[in-house]
Amino acid sequence: MSGVTTAGLARADNSIVFTTEDYPPYNFKENGVDKGVGYEQVVLMMKDIGIPYSIEMMPWARAIALAENEQMTCVFSTAHIPERDGRFKWVEPLLIDRNIIMSRKGSGIKVGNVDEARHYLAGTQRDDYTQSLLERQGFPRIDLAADLELTIKKLESGRIDLMPVSEKFYHKLVAEGHPLEKQFVLTEQKFAIACNKAMPDDLVTKMQVSLDRLIADGTQARIAAQYGLGPVN
Structure with a gap:
C-alpha cells in the first residue's frame, strides 16, 4: 500500500x-x-x-x-x-544487523579497524544513521551525498574510499555484481x-x-x- x-x-x-x-x-x-x-x-x-x-x-x-x-x-x-x-x-x-566498512574491490585499501580507516575519505548519504556513526567514530573527512545510490557510485568510481553499510545490504550488492569488498565490522544495530x-x-x-x-x-x-x-x- x-x-x-x-x-x-x-x-x-x-x-x-x-x-x-x-x-x-x-x-x-x-x-x-x-x-x-x-x-x-x-x-x-x-x-x-x-x-x-x-x-x-x-x-x-x-x-x-x-x-x-x-x-x-x-x-x-x-x-x-x-x-x-x-x-x-x-x-x-x-x-x-551488523554494519561494516566496505571499499571498492581492487582499490588496494586494507584497513582492519577505525583508527586505520580514519586516514581515508569515507562517504554516506546525508541524515542516514551511518552519518552519525562516522561522526561518533571520529572520521575527520566525511563526504555526504543526497542518496544511497549516489554514494555507491562515488565509491565504485573512486571519488570516496570507504563506505559504512548494512552487512546484509553489502552481500546483496556483491551478489548483484557490484565491485565491492568488506574491510571490517564496525557496529551492530537494531x-x-x-x-x-x-x-x-x-x-x-x-x-x-x-x-x-x-x-x-x-x-x-x-x-x-x-x-x-x-x-x-
Whole structure:
C-alpha cells in the first residue's frame, strides 16, 4: 500500500503515515511492487491492529524528517542509535544487523579497524544513521551525498574510499555484481519503526504487541529467511 504521504491527511482521518526509503532487503520497490523485510512486517502489523495507514517510499532525509516533525507519522526501517533515541517513540526490532566498512574491490585499501580507516575519505548519504556513526567514530573527512545510490557510485568510481553499510545490504550488492569488498565490522544495530513523539502511546503499544506476536510465532524469522537473512536475535 503506498501513495498518501501528507501528515495533513493522516490527522484528518486518524490514520498512520509510514515513510521509508529504497534500501533492500529491508524496504524496496521491485517491478512496481513494494516489498522487504521491514515493509512486510509493517503491513502485517497494521492489518492485525486494524488501524488505517499508508506507506510512501522517498529519499531517506525526507522520510526521517517527516516522522520527526509530523504527528501520526512513523519511519522504517530505522537504526536505533543513541543520537536518535529520544527523538522518537520506538517499535522494535524489525531486524538486528551488523554494519561494516566496505571499499571498492581492487582499490588496494586494507584497513582492519577505525583508527586505520580514519586516514581515508569515507562517504554516506546525508541524515542516514551511518552519518552519525562516522561522526561518533571520529572520521575527520566525511563526504555526504543526497542518496544511497549516489554514494555507491562515488565509491565504485573512486571519488570516496570507504563506505559504512548494512552487512546484509553489502552481500546483496556483491551478489548483484557490484565491485565491492568488506574491510571490517564496525557496529551492530537494531532496525526499528520510529514514530513521532506525539504518537499516542496506545497506538505505539498496539504496534509493539503486534510485532511481538510476529516474532513469537516465527513470522518475522520466516520473512527474513525469504529475503536471505539470518534469524533475528
